[in-house]
Amino acid sequence: MADVTGGRGGSDFAEGRHRRLLVGDDVPAGCPMSSRPRDGRREWLVSGYSETREFLRDKRFSRAVLAETTHPRGPATRMSVTDLDPPRHTRIRKLIGGAFSARRAEQLRGYVETAATDLLDRLIAAGPTADLLTDFCAPLTFSAQAELLGVPRSRRDAVRKRANARLGKPGSPRSAVYQGELLLHDEVAMMLADTEDPPSGLMAELVEAHRSGALDESELTGLAASLFFDGHALAAAQITNTVLCVISRPGLLAELDSKPAVLDATVEEALRYSPAVNFSMTRIATEDVALAGRRIEPGDLVTALLPVVNRDEGVFAEPDRFAMDRNGRHLSFGHGTHHCIGAHLARVEIQSALRALSRRAPELSLAVPESSLDWTVSPTMRALSALPVRWSSSVVLDPLERRERQWEDRPAA
Numbered sequence: 001m002a003d004v005t006g007g008r009g010g011s012d013f014a015e016g017r018h019r020r021l022l023v024g025d026d027v028p029a030g031c032p033m034s035s036r037p038r039d040g041r042r043e044w045l046v047s048g049y050s051e052t053r054e055f056l057r058d059k060r061f062s063r064a065v066l067a068e069t070t071h072p073r074g075p076a077t078r079m080s081v082t083d084l085d086p087p088r089h090t091r092i093r094k095l096i097g098g099a100f101s102a103r104r105a106e107q108l109r110g111y112v113e114t115a116a117t118d119l120l121d122r123l124i125a126a127g128p129t130a131d132l133l134t135d136f137c138a139p140l141t142f143s144a145q146a147e148l149l150g151v152p153r154s155r156r157d158a159v160r161k162r163a164n165a166r167l168g169k170p171g172s173p174r175s176a177v178y179q180g181e182l183l184l185h186d187e188v189a190m191m192l193a194d195t196e197d198p199p200s201g202l203m204a205e206l207v208e209a210h211r212s213g214a215l216d217e218s219e220l221t222g223l224a225a226s227l228f229f230d231g232h233a234l235a236a237a238q239i240t241n242t243v244l245c246v247i248s249r250p251g252l253l254a255e256l257d258s259k260p261a262v263l264d265a266t267v268e269e270a271l272r273y274s275p276a277v278n279f280s281m282t283r284i285a286t287e288d289v290a291l292a293g294r295r296i297e298p299g300d301l302v303t304a305l306l307p308v309v310n311r312d313e314g315v316f317a318e319p320d321r322f323a324m325d326r327n328g329r330h331l332s333f334g335h336g337t338h339h340c341i342g343a344h345l346a347r348v349e350i351q352s353a354l355r356a357l358s359r360r361a362p363e364l365s366l367a368v369p370e371s372s373l374d375w376t377v378s379p380t381m382r383a384l385s386a387l388p389v390r391w392s393s394s395v396v397l398d399p400l401e402r403r404e405r406q407w408e409d410r411p412a413a
Helices: 010-015 019-023 049-056 088-100 102-107 109-126 132-149 153-167 174-193 201-211 217-226 231-247 260-273 343-360 399-408
Strands: 005-008 033-038 041-046 129-131 283-285 289-291 294-296 301-304 374-377 382-384 388-390
Touching: 005 019, 010 019, 010 231, 010 382, 019 374, 041 049, 049 289, 049 301, 088 102, 088 132, 088 201, 088 217, 088 343, 102 109, 102 343, 109 132, 109 343, 129 132, 132 153, 132 201, 132 231, 132 343, 153 174, 153 231, 174 201, 174 217, 201 217, 231 260, 231 343, 231 382, 260 343
Parallel strands: 041 301
Antiparallel strands: 005 374, 033 041, 129 388, 283 301, 289 294, 374 382
8 A cells, every 4th residue: 555646737736636636546436435454454434525524523433542553652642632532632632722722823813924924025035936835834834833832932943843853754654753753752841841941822831731730741741742743734735735726726816815705715615625634533443333334343444535525526516626605614624523623723824824925926926837846645644845936026015115115216306
């Protein structure tokens, strides 16, 4: 079984014109369910919308039981909310959930929008082209996450380096990811213990929870480190996928800053149409379960093919068309107990990135032929390897800069 599928062709990838561009190779077709062997077990692949919602909220499918069979497991993986079941999942998620609420994400919007504009201004000043993924999306999403979590400015570069090392490249061996996790865990543990430049935000709240006895030492450092796993990378990939969808539709990018309803609809449709996430988190059946007329036995693995689920024609009319008047709700952030805790933050990041681009570079275009864009699809992520773009010669000035230019251009008295 191939872990990673790769290829070239940006439009085909963004539009998901072939099944392998949505979920990769060696994934059998079959709706609403299919199966295949995996690691000596049977894995069920759910691709129907209603069946996926039913699966994702069924507590007979366990993350924790499956996680116990996965080795090696580092101290952060053992505390990741994605690998816990209730009631422990409920206790840990309650400790961190408030920091990722819609209210907290909205409070962060000003910071994210300013960061996006500043990054973009520096890129435009540096030259006519840039790699939007590496130079804009990735630093923006990590900066936003670090700000929300309360990482001191002096430590952000080091934490980001360790987080990226843990993330690895598509298809990285489990041993390399494990070694990266240990380094990330050590870096975060040092940050938490620093009394001269202490963390703030959620990191400070977790330190206080440890002092009050709500978390022991290993839970504190493991949980804190797990929050840097891959949310920032998935958000960066989602912005990139979204931008490619947008700039392939002439005039759409220029509308987004001045039309909030169009911006919101564009973001939600891109999440449905070209999601950065691929498979849902795999679970293991703990007892016999009937789903879509199939008998799932204890020990069977089950996962949902989210990009295919999002194109269920029983829910989304003309699912292969990018349309911003959808009524159905995509499942790119999951559903049920493990609904993505960072969903509100991700939306703020994507919206802020698009607004900055709309305001500063409304005529943004590719700097290379779209057929040369590289992409990869792994079980966890659908992502472009890079997005080389070109700024228009008529980039938009912000109001202050425009007034300064107008004053400079006035004829001498």
